[in-house]
Structures are given as structure tokens and as C-alpha cells.
Amino acid sequence: MSNNRRAVPGIRHYAGPAGGWGALKATAIAVRTQMDTFDAPATLLRTNQPDGFDCPGCAWPDKEHKSTFQFCENGAKAVTWEATTKRVTPEFFAEHTVSTLWSKSDxxxxxxxxxxxxxxxxxxxxxxxxxxxxEAFARIGEVLRGLAPDEVEFYTSGRASNEAAFLYQLFARQLGTNNFPDCSNMCHQATSVGLPRSIGIGKGTVSLEDFDHTELVISIGHNPGTNHPR
Structure with missing residues (x-):
């Protein structure tokens, strides 16, 4: 097998541990790069807390809140990307053509x-x-009025807040459609059809309560510290 692999920005060989101090260091770098250093700790400590907010990329079960740190490394990074102090201004776009930006990675x-x-x-x-x-709203209205409601797809990101998603779906329903897939159900539409036909249920067969009674959990193929298994 060839050792030549496509270079992906932000991805590099790493031989250290997948958690522990390495994860803390990676989180600290993300916070320093994206957020205000003084505001960051308070923001992260409110993640997945009863008086805070849900992690924008999290599948952490909201059962009990017994820990100060209710997030993983990936969750902390997701919060920093949402709360970033970096701004893309009109001056940025004046200096970068779309053709140039098209060559950039996500x-x-x-x-x-x-x-x-x-x-x-x-x-x-x-x-x-x-x-x-x-002008932006006028253009959006002009296009929407030229389409039948079900010709419009109101796609949303799974990282959108619950509040934003709620208002968005109200707008779509008022227009006359429920055509608003998000990244989550687009990912799971295949499982919602294939899994019921094969095993009778459209998602994993393990419930959260099962973990209270199990004696052994084997996790294969992922690192729960950075890519939490759903």
C-alpha cells in the first residue's frame, strides 16, 4: 500500500495519546485561536449545563449534570467556532475572489x-x-414568491441553535411546506429505511438505560474524546 496520502489542512500525523493532556492542549489552542481568552472559560463551563446551553455538536445524553466539565474536546472546539471573535468582513471578500476561495478546504x-x-x-x-x-430580504422574497412552497428546501445545519431552528421551521410552515431537512436527518434517512427492514428498528438497539446495567462496554473504531459515538 502506498504511503502517499493527500495533504489535508489541519490534519497531520500524530503519535501521542488521544486524550488526557493532549486533548486539553488541543482545546486550549482552539480557544486561544478563536475566542476571547477572558470570556472563554465562562462560556465553556456553561456547555451542557441546566442554566447554560446545549453543545452545538453534541450527542452527550442530558440525564444528570454532576460534572463541571460536561463536554469533550470536539464539543469544546465546536463551541469555540460558534463563539469565535474572528470576522469575515466585506474587505476580506474584496481581496479574495470566489475562484480563490473555492480552492480552500472547509x-x-x-x-x-x-x-x-x-x-x-x-x-x-x-x-x-x-x-x-x-435588499437581501427583498431578493429572498422575490425568489420565494416565484416558487411553489414544496419547491423550496429550507436546509439547516445541525449546529444551528434550537431557537434558530424553531423560528426557521415556523417560517417554512407558514409558507406552506415542511421541507426542511437538516444534516442530521439527511445522514439518517438511509438508516430510517434500511435498518427497520433488516433489524426492525431505525436506530441503535441500545438505550441509554442499558449502560446503567452493563458490565462491559467495548468501543471500536472511534475516539470518544474527540469524536463521540452517537
């Missing part, structure tokens, strides 16, 4: 930060240019 694009303005593609300059909110 990892690199997310590293630039969050958008500050609605943007509109300008084919003449091959750049995104800022538009006023009123």
Missing part, C-alpha cells in the same frame, strides 16, 4: 470567522459584495 474557510454582512455574488469581479439587509 477547515480553512471556517477558520476565517463569521460573516458580518449579507453578501451578493458579482460575476464581473468574481467576488461577493455586501448588500443592505432590506
Amino acid at each position: 477547515f480553512e474557510l471556517e477558520g476565517y470567522g463569521r460573516l458580518t454582512h449579507p453578501m451578493k455574488y458579482d460575476p464581473q469581479s468574481d467576488t461577493f459584495r455586501p448588500v443592505a439587509w432590506d
